[in-house]
Amino acid sequence: MALLEATGVTKVFGRLTALSEVDFAVEEGQLHGLIGPNGSGKSTLLKCIAGAELPSGGRIRFLGRDITQATPSARARAGLSLTFQVTSVFPELSVYDNVLLALQAQNPLMALTFSRTRAGLHARVVEILAELRLADRGAAAAAALSHGEQQWLEIAMALASRPRLLLLDEPTGGMSVEERRATGALLVPLRRACSIVIVEHDLDFIREICDVLTVLDQGCVLETGTVEQIQKSRKVQEVYLTRV
Amino acid sequence: MPASGGVGRAGTAGAALAARGERWSPSPGTIVAALEGLLLVVFALLPLALQHFWVIFVTRVLILALLALSFDLVWGFAGIMSFGQALFFGAAGYTVALFARDAGVTSVFVVLPAALAVGLVLAFLVASFLLLGRNPPSITFVALGTLTGSYAGDRLARGWYYLGGQNGIPSIPPMTAGPVQLTEGVTYYYLALASLIAAYAACRFLVGSQLGLALAGIRINEARMAFFGYGVQSLKAIVFSVAGAIAGLSGGLYAFHEGFVWPNMLGVILSTQIVLYALFGGVGTLIGAVIGVIAIEIVSFVLADVYPTVWPIILGVLLLVVILFRPSGLISLLVPRRARVGIFGVGARRPGRIPEEAGDGAA
Numbered sequence: 001m002a003l004l005e006a007t008g009v010t011k012v013f014g015r016l017t018a019l020s021e022v023d024f025a026v027e028e029g030q031l032h033g034l035i036g037p038n039g040s041g042k043s044t045l046l047k048c049i050a051g052a053e054l055p056s057g058g059r060i061r062f063l064g065r066d067i068t069q070a071t072p073s074a075r076a077r078a079g080l081s082l083t084f085q086v087t088s089v090f091p092e093l094s095v096y097d098n099v100l101l102a103l104q105a106q107n108p109l110m111a112l113t114f115s116r117t118r119a120g121l122h123a124r125v126v127e128i129l130a131e132l133r134l135a136d137r138g139a140a141a142a143a144a145l146s147h148g149e150q151q152w153l154e155i156a157m158a159l160a161s162r163p164r165l166l167l168l169d170e171p172t173g174g175m176s177v178e179e180r181r182a183t184g185a186l187l188v189p190l191r192r193a194c195s196i197v198i199v200e201h202d203l204d205f206i207r208e209i210c211d212v213l214t215v216l217d218q219g220c221v222l223e224t225g226t227v228e229q230i231q232k233s234r235k236v237q238e239v240y241l242t243r244v
Numbered sequence: 245m246p247a248s249g250g251v252g253r254a255g256t257a258g259a260a261l262a263a264r265g266e267r268w269s270p271s272p273g274t275i276v277a278a279l280e281g282l283l284l285v286v287f288a289l290l291p292l293a294l295q296h297f298w299v300i301f302v303t304r305v306l307i308l309a310l311l312a313l314s315f316d317l318v319w320g321f322a323g324i325m326s327f328g329q330a331l332f333f334g335a336a337g338y339t340v341a342l343f344a345r346d347a348g349v350t351s352v353f354v355v356l357p358a359a360l361a362v363g364l365v366l367a368f369l370v371a372s373f374l375l376l377g378r379n380p381p382s383i384t385f386v387a388l389g390t391l392t393g394s395y396a397g398d399r400l401a402r403g404w405y406y407l408g409g410q411n412g413i414p415s416i417p418p419m420t421a422g423p424v425q426l427t428e429g430v431t432y433y434y435l436a437l438a439s440l441i442a443a444y445a446a447c448r449f450l451v452g453s454q455l456g457l458a459l460a461g462i463r464i465n466e467a468r469m470a471f472f473g474y475g476v477q478s479l480k481a482i483v484f485s486v487a488g489a490i491a492g493l494s495g496g497l498y499a500f501h502e503g504f505v506w507p508n509m510l511g512v513i514l515s516t517q518i519v520l521y522a523l524f525g526g527v528g529t530l531i532g533a534v535i536g537v538i539a540i541e542i543v544s545f546v547l548a549d550v551y552p553t554v555w556p557i558i559l560g561v562l563l564l565v566v567i568l569f570r571p572s573g574l575i576s577l578l579v580p581r582r583a584r585v586g587i588f589g590v591g592a593r594r595p596g597r598i599p600e601e602a603g604d605g606a607a
Contacts (some may be wrong), residue, residue: 050471071378076473090464092585093457100589101461104454105472109482112455118589125589161473 001064003028003195004165009058011044018044020219031191033206034199036216042199043085046167050082051075077106081163083154085170091143095134095153098142099125102157132156132186148179168198172205184209272579279531287437291430300428303501305541306436310443310494312521312533314487320527321451322483323463325383328390329491329518331397332363334510336492337499341413350420356496363492364485371481380477391512398511412506419500428501436497443490447530457588524566526573528584535574
């Protein structure tokens with residue numbers, strides 16, 4: 001059974017149909033790319049999966065449970081984690097505290113009140129910061145990070161809770177070429193720990209790291225398959241991948 | 245003024261360090277701790293130097309500081325705009341007044357826990373109503389909701405004969421501790437001070453804990469927090485209830501100190517006054533709320549003495565000036581904004597232990 005299974009997901013905003021009967025599945029350990037032109041519904045699909053939007057129709061199952069109407073908090077507890085297109089790190093907090101904040105999210109109230117897990121989580125915070133190339137930035141305020149570093153911090157925070165499925169909304173948006181390459185190198189080893197869905201504009205980036213691609217166009221799934229299949233697909237070439 | 249004393253003391257330390265050729269920049273945590281220590285010493289010794297009238301005046305300041313502290317906890321730390329803290333203050337005051345009037349219960353060991361409990365339960369009920377829906381409420385909704393609660397409490401007390409109507413409950417018998425009567429004066433002063441210190445310590449513990457970090461997260465970006473799996477609204481409801489308990493304690497102390505309760509204790513004017521105390525002193529540091537009460541109460545007293553007719557106008561203008569030019573309150577003169585958010589992790593406690601400087605040096 002697939003880790004995540006979305007069937008017939010529809011999302012309507014007023015008169016605009018952002019998603020129309022979308023079927024989308026992610027297998028365990030997969031790095032799944034979600035591509036498509038602007039306005040094709042990629043981010044909306046991601047938001048429906050994470051709970052930032054509720055779908056107007058269809059069903060979403062995660063680990064065999066129906067989460068279509070679950071709150072974002074409940075989904076996070078079930079093992080879903082999301083990064084945002086516009087980085088939403090906590091600017092006034094230190095980088096270290098940003099990660100701790102994500103890491104302690106599922107601790108019980110008493111543990112939080114009496115700070116019982118603070119010392120125990122220290123090693124994990126340091127480990128995650130090192131993994132995301134932020135080891136020497138722990139004491140800095142998150143606001144002081146460069147744009148690329150903030151994106152990494154987002155990923156660090158999303159990874160903190162050891163999610164089963166990580167949803168990345170344009171993780172390389174606004175990054176330099178060098179930073180993109182570094183991000184790609186960061187993401188590949190993560191798949192050992194969790195499945196990943198990436199929404200991306202940069203095709204070169206996504207072609208190199210993903211196993212499976214899903215192409216959306218005007219709110220519908222155009223094609224799903226391996227990178228080779230997608231590159232050969234006539235349908236995809238017609239509407240979108242003309243430069244591949 | 246205690247606050248200016250803090251500057252003086254810190255200034256001397258700075259001069260000493262400057263003499264050794266180092267740039268003096270005490271951490272904001274140190275500044276806050278120094279202020280707290282200073283106020284503690286001043287308040288502990290004050291009754292030795294003051295006449296009876298002033299002891300009563302400062303006791304009232306301490307009790308109101310407790311109330312302002314409860315507002316700082318909800319707004320300055322959890323980001324809940326409560327325009328109804330007086331509801332918990334007044335309800336607890338009325339409850340202990342009824343205990344004393346109708347049941348003859350005046351023991352400090354019963355009435356103060358009872359006041360605390362009334363504040364806690366009532367605040368939890370209000371929070372369940374305002375905060376615990378499926379969709380997160382807006383700040384405006386919560387502000388108007390709490391304001392309405394306070395207004396309704398005021399009207400209820402005015403119209404209810406059992407509660408004394410417009411006149412409230414006059415001549416409450418004094419609080420007792422065993423055979424001893426705790427009347428206004430030095431003993432009551434120290435009771436109020438002890439309550440303030442206990443509540444302050446509890447708040448400080450809370451906001452410095454991992455829960456405090458979660459509150460900082462909620463304050464900065466509430467929507468994001470849900471995606472980590474935090475039960476944002478329940479955390480807010482819990483902090484709101486704790487603050488309600490502190491407001492209740494304050495109300496219990498106030499009722500016995502003044503010897504009577506009246507509907508204004510529940511009402512919108514007092515609720516707004518609490519907001520002003522905290523904003524004037526500066527929210528988000530705890531000590532700022534205490535300083536706000538001290539400053540406003542002293543300034544009001546002096547103004548009322550010197551300009552018996554126009555003093556409210558002068559006070560109003562003064563409040564406006566501070567809110568306009570120091571929107572973060574008096575405390576922002578000493579503690580920068582970023583610092584008031586705080587540092588929570590063990591590793592980030594002492595920046596020296598994080599090799600940030602080392603990294604910069606190598607670059």
